[in-house]
Amino acid sequence: AQSVAQPEDQVNVAEGNPLTVKCTYSVSGNPYLFWYVQYPNRGLQFLLKYITGDNLVKGSYGFEAEFNKSQTSFHLKKPSALVSDSALYFCAVRDSPTGFQKLVFGTGTRLLVSP
Amino acid sequence: DAGVTQSPTHLIKTRGQQVTLRCSPKSGHDTVSWYQQALGQGPQFIFQYYEEEERQRGNFPDRFSGHQFPNYSSELNVNALLLGDSALYLCASSHIYRQGPSGNTIYFGEGSWLTVV
Numbered sequence: 001a002q003s004v005a006q007p008e009d010q011v012n013v014a015e016g017n018p019l020t021v022k023c024t025y026s027v028s029g030n031p032y033l034f035w036y037v038q039y040p041n042r043g044l045q046f047l048l049k050y051i052t053g054d055n056l057v058k059g060s061y062g063f064e065a066e067f068n069k070s071q072t073s074f075h076l077k078k079p080s081a082l083v084s085d086s087a088l089y090f091c092a093v094r095d096s097p098t099g100f101q102k103l104v105f106g107t108g109t110r111l112l113v114s115p
Numbered sequence: 116d117a118g119v120t121q122s123p124t125h126l127i128k129t130r131g132q133q134v135t136l137r138c139s140p141k142s143g144h145d146t147v148s149w150y151q152q153a154l155g156q157g158p159q160f161i162f163q164y165y166e167e168e169e170r171q172r173g174n175f176p177d178r179f180s181g182h183q184f185p186n187y188s189s190e191l192n193v194n195a196l197l198l199g200d201s202a203l204y205l206c207a208s209s210h211i212y213r214q215g216p217s218g219n220t221i222y223f224g225e226g227s228w229l230t231v232v
Binding site: 032034036041042043044045046049051090094100101102103104105106107108 | 119121146148150156157158159160163165170171173205207211219220221222223224225226228
């Protein structure tokens, strides 16, 4: 079964510093990976996805993610954190790019950016 | 371009009652999925609808049922509510075969907060 793991419940970073939110995956076949962000009492907002191609994926709000096949990781990164980036971040994996497939989510990582 | 819309935003029900949640997919999308997100957890897949049929189902009891209408909108029904059904219910939409930069992406609505007392 496809799965993702987010090893950190919370990540703390100062505003202006780079941030990394970690995600590792376990899949059979090619991985299709996603990052979503959830602000308090809101739904999920799509940030970025990796389907195929370049290992560095650029997404919304200045976020990017690096796909590493040998380490089975898909870490979310941002060069300079903003206080407004504070939110809950979910990594997710999908079985294949099309068809009747579902997303399997990690447990989430809370990002806290301090002024 | 309207995104995924859900209603109601919040509702409170009593144990044993039944609830219906509604979802309109993003324009151009034909596939609707429902997820349950309990407090402090990641979303869990309930089921997915395409062409008005349930196509895939997660590990949820038969008390959870759904429907998709010809205009692609969908309903989630939960019967015999339990306290443990209290959660944020998220609707997600996508296009079954669309390729390109916006393809293969599942978009979520703001969710419906259900509290069972």
